[in-house]
Amino acid sequence: MDFSIPGAESLQAGTVYGIGRNYVEHAKELNNPVPSSPLIFLKPRSSLVFGNGTVVLPSRSSDVHHEVELVLVIGKKAAHIQEEDSLSCVHSIAIGVDFTARDLQEKAKDKGHPWTIAKGFDTFAPLGKALPFTDSTDLQNLDLLLTINGEVRQSGSTRDMIFSCRRIISELSSMFTLYPGDLIYTGTPEGVSAVKSGDVVEAKLIGTDSTLRLDIRG
Numbered sequence: 001m002d003f004s005i006p007g008a009e010s011l012q013a014g015t016v017y018g019i020g021r022n023y024v025e026h027a028k029e030l031n032n033p034v035p036s037s038p039l040i041f042l043k044p045r046s047s048l049v050f051g052n053g054t055v056v057l058p059s060r061s062s063d064v065h066h067e068v069e070l071v072l073v074i075g076k077k078a079a080h081i082q083e084e085d086s087l088s089c090v091h092s093i094a095i096g097v098d099f100t101a102r103d104l105q106e107k108a109k110d111k112g113h114p115w116t117i118a119k120g121f122d123t124f125a126p127l128g129k130a131l132p133f134t135d136s137t138d139l140q141n142l143d144l145l146l147t148i149n150g151e152v153r154q155s156g157s158t159r160d161m162i163f164s165c166r167r168i169i170s171e172l173s174s175m176f177t178l179y180p181g182d183l184i185y186t187g188t189p190e191g192v193s194a195v196k197s198g199d200v201v202e203a204k205l206i207g208t209d210s211t212l213r214l215d216i217r218g
C-alpha cells in the first residue's frame with residue numbers, strides 16, 4: 001500500500017492517533033463520563049483508506065458506527081511542545097471517519113480491555129484530501145457533516161470540542177514524539193449510528209473540498 005497522504009503527497013502516513021469522547025453531547029449519547037484529560041487510542045496504519053473507497057464491515061461485529069472527525073496531519077517532529085506553540089507542527093487538515101465496532105468496544109470497556117480491535121479493522125480510518133493549514137485556519141471553528149444515503153446523521157462544529165487541537169497536540173507530544181505524517185483523529189460530535197452493507201456514507205469539512213464518499217460493504 002502506498003501511504004502517501006492525498007493533498008500532502010510529500011508525507012507518508014505514520015502513526016494514527018484517535019481521541020475519544022472529545023465532544024460533550026457524544027460522550028452523553030454513549031452514557032460515558034466526560035474525561036478530564038484527552039482519552040487517547042491508536043488505530044493501525046492498515047485501517048487507512050485514502051479518499052473515496054470502500055469500507056468493509058468485519059464479520060465479528062454486527063454494530064459498526066460512523067464517527068465523523070477533523071483530522072490533523074503533522075508536518076514537523078514535535079516532542080514536549082507547549083500548547084501555545086503546538087499548532088506550529090500542523091501541516092494540514094482533513095475530513096476523516098473513525099469507524100468503530102461499537103459492540104466490540106462495549107465488550108472491551110466492560111472488561112477493561114483496549115479498544116484496538118474495535119477501532120482497528122482494515123478500512124476503518126478513511127481520510128479525505130489534506131488541505132494546507134495556514135494562519136487563517138481556525139481549527140476551533142470548522143463544521144463537519146456526515147450523511148448516510150443522503151440523510152444527515154452528524155452535523156457538528158469543532159467549537160464544541162472539550163479539548164482543543166492545541167491541547168491535544170501538546171498532550172500527545174508530552175508522551176509520544178510526533179513525526180511528519182502522523183495523523184490525529186480529534187473526536188466526533190453526537191449523532192453516531194450504525195451503518196449497513198449497501199449504505200453510502202458521505203462526509204465533509206463544510207466549505208472545503210476535503211470530502212469522502214464511502215461504499216459500505218458486508
Ligand code: ZN
Nearest residue numbers: 067098187188
Ligand atoms: Zn472517534
